Amino acid sequence: MEIEKRSRLLLVMMLMLIAPLLTQSAKAEEMSAEISIRVDGLTCPFCAYGLEKKLKRLDGAEKIHIDIEKGIAHIQVVEGKKVEEKDLKQAVEDAGFTAKDIIYGRPQK
Amino acid sequence: MKTKYRSMLSFFTFFLLFLSLVRCAETKAISDFVISWGAEKSDRGQLDEPFDAVVGPKGHLYVTDARQQKVLKFDTDGKFVLQWGDAKRFEKPTGITVSEDGFVYVSDYDNDHILKFKSDGTFIKQWGRSGEGEGEFDSPSSLAVDAAGNVYVTDLYNHRIQKFTSEGTFLLSWGKEGKVNNMRSVLNFIFDEGSENLFYYPAKIAVSPKGEVYVSDSYNNRVQVFDQAGRFLRKWGGMGFWGGRFRVASGIAFGPKGHVYIADFYNNRVQIFNAEGKYLDQWGDEGTEPGQFEGPTGLAVDQDGDIYVVDWGNHRIQKFSGNKK
Numbered sequence: 001m002e003i004e005k006r007s008r009l010l011l012v013m014m015l016m017l018i019a020p021l022l023t024q025s026a027k028a029e030e031m032s033a034e035i036s037i038r039v040d041g042l043t044c045p046f047c048a049y050g051l052e053k054k055l056k057r058l059d060g061a062e063k064i065h066i067d068i069e070k071g072i073a074h075i076q077v078v079e080g081k082k083v084e085e086k087d088l089k090q091a092v093e094d095a096g097f098t099a100k101d102i103i104y105g106r107p108q109k
Numbered sequence: 110m111k112t113k114y115r116s117m118l119s120f121f122t123f124f125l126l127f128l129s130l131v132r133c134a135e136t137k138a139i140s141d142f143v144i145s146w147g148a149e150k151s152d153r154g155q156l157d158e159p160f161d162a163v164v165g166p167k168g169h170l171y172v173t174d175a176r177q178q179k180v181l182k183f184d185t186d187g188k189f190v191l192q193w194g195d196a197k198r199f200e201k202p203t204g205i206t207v208s209e210d211g212f213v214y215v216s217d218y219d220n221d222h223i224l225k226f227k228s229d230g231t232f233i234k235q236w237g238r239s240g241e242g243e244g245e246f247d248s249p250s251s252l253a254v255d256a257a258g259n260v261y262v263t264d265l266y267n268h269r270i271q272k273f274t275s276e277g278t279f280l281l282s283w284g285k286e287g288k289v290n291n292m293r294s295v296l297n298f299i300f301d302e303g304s305e306n307l308f309y310y311p312a313k314i315a316v317s318p319k320g321e322v323y324v325s326d327s328y329n330n331r332v333q334v335f336d337q338a339g340r341f342l343r344k345w346g347g348m349g350f351w352g353g354r355f356r357v358a359s360g361i362a363f364g365p366k367g368h369v370y371i372a373d374f375y376n377n378r379v380q381i382f383n384a385e386g387k388y389l390d391q392w393g394d395e396g397t398e399p400g401q402f403e404g405p406t407g408l409a410v411d412q413d414g415d416i417y418v419v420d421w422g423n424h425r426i427q428k429f430s431g432n433k434k
Contacts, residue, residue: 043375043404044357044374044375044404045158045160045175045404045406045421046250046265046310046312046327046357046359046374046406047310049175049201049203049218049219049248050248050265050266052219053201053218053219053248056219096310
């Protein structure tokens with residue numbers, strides 16, 4: 001009985017420790033000012049311009065920069081707005097690509 | 110026995126694939142480089158992302174700059190004449206063409222419409238909107254005009270060509286989405302890949318002096334030729350590195366001797382064909398030196414037969430003498 005109590009207490013404590021981290025991560029997704037998407041095959045203007053156009057039309061996307069050399073699309077998000085991951089993926093797919101990674105915030109160099 | 114045949118067939122297929130991937134050691138034509146401009150810092154005539162170019166009836170070269178949202182006009186020595194456009198006029202100007210009577214047409218890739226100007230940049234009209242219907246576009250990347258003044262537009266993401274009168278009245282469209290399998294494209298010199306009238310991101314278009322409509326079926330790595338009613342005439346190309354093959358066919362222009370020039374984006378070269386598609390010659394490779402390219406997107410030829418290459422990744426125009434080409 002004592003062991004069960006202790007386990008529950010331990011579980012609650014662990015949850016309390018993890019919860020702020022989870023919230024932070026969710027907040028980073030929701031409120032991130034910049035999103036970066038790694039996309040394969042981004043080397044010519046015919047298609048890179050297409051990706052730029054489709055991303056630009058997303059609600060909440062303010063400014064798009066396509067780094068063709070690195071194959072990354074950078075999206076600056078309107079303050080207080082959230083761009084849904086499924087919408088990002090759909091826009092990339094509509095442009096004829098597949099989103100490899102979606103990074104909230106500036107990617108590590 | 111069956112296994113033996115199967116392994117022989119596999120070997121043969123891989124051998125052909127290997128051949129297609131190895132760039133043949135061809136003697137390259139020495140590019141008769143004349144001049145380049147646009148890359149140097151300047152308030153007048155600097156280029157950021159030049160996309161397309163055309164020579165007008167008075168010999169001026171008009172260039173679209175997709176990033177600067179401008180059309181720039183030069184003389185044939187690269188001397189800046191004038192420019193027009195800003196973020197209000199264009200979102201992303203890409204294709205450009207000039208009619209025989211001097212009107213300039215520009216396609217706006219992001220705004221999905223066509224704009225018509227006088228040769229001094231005075232705005233006349235625009236037509237088109239986003240969509241898939243008649244007169245609607247999803248990224249009009251390039252346009253061309255025939256002798257009667259009709260305008261042909263590559264509707265990139267709708268994988269089709271649309272034809273309009275000079276006033277923007279819709280006349281007809283042709284083509285639909287169809288990707289040629291890469292293996293079939295590589296091996297099309299053995300088995301014809303078919304798929305005529307199908308396009309996979311047709312990025313560039315031009316009307317020849319004979320009035321035929323040439324389309325760079327860019328991601329099918331080939332050129333398709335049509336009459337003005339959109340009836341298929343012939344095609345050539347296929348994925349590959351050697352002469353006559355493409356890795357994303359882009360700009361098209363015509364020389365006075367009947368030559369057809371096609372820019373080959375990933376192979377960083379310009380190829381020369383006759384009107385039937387017979388490969389004749391090529392020049393260029395990857396780099397920043399004169400005669401080298403970083404993704405050629407557009408081509409134009411002037412009245413003397415000199416050739417202008419829009420060297421997109423090097424932010425410049427390069428001019429080559431057409432005398433030997």
